[in-house]
Amino acid sequence: MTVGERRNFRQNSPSNTPKGGGPGSGKGTQCKRIAQQFGYTHLSVGEILRQEISSGSETGSMIQKIMKEGKLVPSDVTVRLLQQAMQGINSDKFLIDGFPRNEENVKAFEDLTKMEPEFVLYLDCPQDEMEKRLLSRNEGREDDNIETIRKRFKVFMESTLPTIEYYESKGKIRKVDAGKSVDEVFESIKVIFSQGKDNKVPPSRHKCKCLIL
């Protein structure tokens, strides 16, 4: 979508255009359940990047600095690591958690993997709720401090919302109210995953489902 088309899309968007969502919306929590109940392979891109940090590589230290700042890792690095993770798995039911987070991510993903998500789940959650959740997550993450959290919210609004709008324009967004309890959110997600296939995309290209924020 060009800038002009996007502006047009925003102006003509229905009232359910995404306004919330982002870090702490419950992606990881819900992905675990979806994977278990619907037989998907869960790939958390944040987790893949954290594994690279743990490996002690030079790429890992570059990623660590970016994450601490709440910014996004360059797409070529992210997609290469994601592809590596996919290569060892004999599945075409991938649930990709926390990706793509900007337009550059989308382009790199489409160009390099030739994959197209069947749909994109968008967990819409008020920011004050996400902030509370992240501050009590207790996983020892360097980026779960108030300063970095605020930066991550800003990146979401500036970079990830346009991605959601892009998928919305393709009719691929499935929005869920993620401000409720874990069980209630999963009930709404189950309805979406139990629905029939989108026949507009040839089945051969139904290689993955993406979960955004």
Ligand SMILES: Nc1ncnc2c1ncn2[C@@H]1O[C@H](COP(=O)(O)OP(=O)(O)O)[C@@H](O)[C@H]1O
């Ligand atoms: N619906 C919910 N209500 C309350 N707390 C939640 C809910 N979903 C997740 N959490 C908690 O909030 C924190 C962030 O959830 P997580 O799944 O890691 O989100 P994300 O991957 O989107 O950042 C975790 O501590 C998790 O246990």
Ligand SMILES: O=c1ccn([C@@H]2O[C@H](COP(=O)(O)OP(=O)(O)O)[C@@H](O)[C@H]2O)c(=O)[nH]1
């Ligand atoms: O496609 C991605 C996914 C994650 N990240 C980086 O990894 C961090 C943590 O992402 P994760 O999805 O683990 O965070 P969550 O939203 O689950 O709290 C982000 O803030 C980014 O710095 C990134 O650069 N690109």
Ligand SMILES: [Mg+2]
């Ligand atoms: Mg997560």
